[in-house]
Amino acid sequence: MTSIDKSKLYIKYAYDVIEGRELAGKLIRLACQRFIDWFDRDDITFNYEDVDAKIRFISKFKLTESPFTGQPFNLLPYQQWIFANIFGFYYAGTDDRVIRNVLLLMARKQGKTQLAAALLLATLVMDKQISVTGYTIANSSEQAGLAFKAITDLCSSVDPKQKIFQRGKARVIKNIEIPITKSRIRVLSSDTSKLDGLNPQIFIQDEGHAAKSDDIWGVMTTGQDARHNPLAISISTTGWLVGDDYPLYAQWHACKNILEGAVEDDSWFSALYQLDDDDDWKDSTVWKKACPSLGVTIPVSALQTKFNNALANPSMEVQFKTKQLNMWCQSAQTWIPNEKILEVTQKFDYDIFDKESEYAILGVDIAERSDLCVVTTLIKHNDLLYLKAHPFICQTAYDNSQNKELYRQWVKQKYLTLVPTESIDIDWVIKLIQDLDTKVPIAIVGYDQWHAKQLCIACQKQGIPMRAVKQGIGSFGEPTSLLEHMIYSKQVVIDDNPVIRWCIQNVLIKTDENENRKPIKSSSEQKIDIVIAFIQSIRLHMELEGIIDDTPIEAVALS
Numbered sequence: 001m002t003s004i005d006k007s008k009l010y011i012k013y014a015y016d017v018i019e020g021r022e023l024a025g026k027l028i029r030l031a032c033q034r035f036i037d038w039f040d041r042d043d044i045t046f047n048y049e050d051v052d053a054k055i056r057f058i059s060k061f062k063l064t065e066s067p068f069t070g071q072p073f074n075l076l077p078y079q080q081w082i083f084a085n086i087f088g089f090y091y092a093g094t095d096d097r098v099i100r101n102v103l104l105l106m107a108r109k110q111g112k113t114q115l116a117a118a119l120l121l122a123t124l125v126m127d128k129q130i131s132v133t134g135y136t137i138a139n140s141s142e143q144a145g146l147a148f149k150a151i152t153d154l155c156s157s158v159d160p161k162q163k164i165f166q167r168g169k170a171r172v173i174k175n176i177e178i179p180i181t182k183s184r185i186r187v188l189s190s191d192t193s194k195l196d197g198l199n200p201q202i203f204i205q206d207e208g209h210a211a212k213s214d215d216i217w218g219v220m221t222t223g224q225d226a227r228h229n230p231l232a233i234s235i236s237t238t239g240w241l242v243g244d245d246y247p248l249y250a251q252w253h254a255c256k257n258i259l260e261g262a263v264e265d266d267s268w269f270s271a272l273y274q275l276d277d278d279d280d281w282k283d284s285t286v287w288k289k290a291c292p293s294l295g296v297t298i299p300v301s302a303l304q305t306k307f308n309n310a311l312a313n314p315s316m317e318v319q320f321k322t323k324q325l326n327m328w329c330q331s332a333q334t335w336i337p338n339e340k341i342l343e344v345t346q347k348f349d350y351d352i353f354d355k356e357s358e359y360a361i362l363g364v365d366i367a368e369r370s371d372l373c374v375v376t377t378l379i380k381h382n383d384l385l386y387l388k389a390h391p392f393i394c395q396t397a398y399d400n401s402q403n404k405e406l407y408r409q410w411v412k413q414k415y416l417t418l419v420p421t422e423s424i425d426i427d428w429v430i431k432l433i434q435d436l437d438t439k440v441p442i443a444i445v446g447y448d449q450w451h452a453k454q455l456c457i458a459c460q461k462q463g464i465p466m467r468a469v470k471q472g473i474g475s476f477g478e479p480t481s482l483l484e485h486m487i488y489s490k491q492v493v494i495d496d497n498p499v500i501r502w503c504i505q506n507v508l509i510k511t512d513e514n515e516n517r518k519p520i521k522s523s524s525e526q527k528i529d530i531v532i533a534f535i536q537s538i539r540l541h542m543e544l545e546g547i548i549d550d551t552p553i554e555a556v557a558l559s
Helices: 011-020 025-036 048-059 078-088 113-128 141-158 217-222 248-257 284-289 300-313 314-323 338-343 393-402 403-411 427-441 451-460 473-488 498-505 529-544 553-558
Strands: 044-046 089-091 103-104 133-138 174-178 184-189 202-206 232-235 268-272 360-365 374-381 384-394 417-419 443-449 466-468 491-494 508-511 518-521
Touching: 011 025, 011 078, 025 078, 025 248, 025 268, 048 078, 048 113, 048 232, 078 089, 078 113, 078 268, 089 417, 113 141, 113 184, 113 202, 113 232, 133 217, 141 174, 141 184, 141 202, 202 217, 202 417, 217 232, 232 248, 248 268, 284 300, 284 451, 338 473, 338 498, 360 427, 360 529, 374 427, 374 529, 384 393, 384 427, 384 498, 384 529, 393 403, 393 417, 403 417, 403 498, 427 443, 427 451, 443 451, 443 529, 451 466, 473 491, 473 518, 473 529, 498 529, 518 529
Parallel strands: 103 232, 103 268, 133 184, 133 202, 202 232, 360 443, 384 417, 384 491, 443 466
Antiparallel strands: 044 089, 174 184, 360 374, 374 384, 508 518
């Protein structure tokens, strides 16, 4: 238990938030309450001297960006509160810090990169550990360059002759040496070829919202196992990669659970500056919840101008929400929100079905050298439609895919099958279909006649009933609408597979003059193959049920 000194700005900030004098969202209020509550714990002490020393240390540096050029880097109250959370708490009777992992989320233009540089410098110099390394990790070389510039600008502001902070000569790897502690700072991008073997004292992942796998985080945290009081920090805005399959969203969700009391984990500190669920994003009076530096690092008028542009140009709305208000958004034109998909998501296997009375309708989306391929199953069970997917990819497509890192993770988790051939092996696909037939009898297989002719011929020779499904918007309109309706009305169960959710999130809807609707993708790297296969099987289901007046499936199957 430690006494509370309310004269400290970082403690005053916490009380101002809790008591409503400082505008903040629910998650920041919970974090401030957690901060104050920890002072009452017997197993934790607070080191005022260490926190205050680090804050004073940062104030020695000078800011270099207009309009603050030459001014001391005096941390704002909320930034001091972040420092206090990270550096202040120790387990009683030890020199072991409580906080090891940090997530800082806030809108753009809040001084995130400078804050990251301050955290790095304070750790490497003021912790007084010898021969340690700190890293900033960015998603691209361009972003890594911005992080490096922020650090070097701060260092140059107090040490222009590089006596304390010596900038390295290397062209590829950006490096700063700190001889006084025999330490160094390195700036890397996640596309750096080799990251194994690193043992960082502290690393900061900058703008992690674009990361599609947690490989970089895993490599860096594993390298910290032997360090004393290590820090792993993610500092970012939100983005479009929504769902626990994506690293930043998963971190946010985990930290939200900690703050709300659903999970207990003292090693994590998070400052999640966001609007509350019931806030109107168009209401400028709530914007500071996402922009704690509003009025300091960014004028209110500048944010208002960006807002006006978003209202005048709907295509800019999502950009404004994600970057200026730190809101999670799936895409510029969301089809079905991820939370609605999760409501009908459930892990299931084929043994729940009755092989004597129930049957499967398959959808196939396949091309010999395409990227993602899939065989899906639709089974009506207890008045619900159960949808399951078996996605796969051949070795050549895998090696050349823009999504290779994402696919590698799913292959490892067995959500995606890697077929070790140069092109898709039709015999392998037939064997998969035959295996599915032993689990639940197959009534019909729907396919795209332009991309599966060879498979169709081979399956028919095996006695498997096949049906070409036209790929035009007229054919896809009704099953697309039905799938959407069933998801919202919870008449469907979708197997718990992140590849399925990813494909659904990638969908944009094209509408013709007759209001027919068809899923399309906005770029080559966004795959929607599973959705296409689902809709093919739903189209056949609608024919079988008489919902669509078309050639009876029974006649096709027997012909």
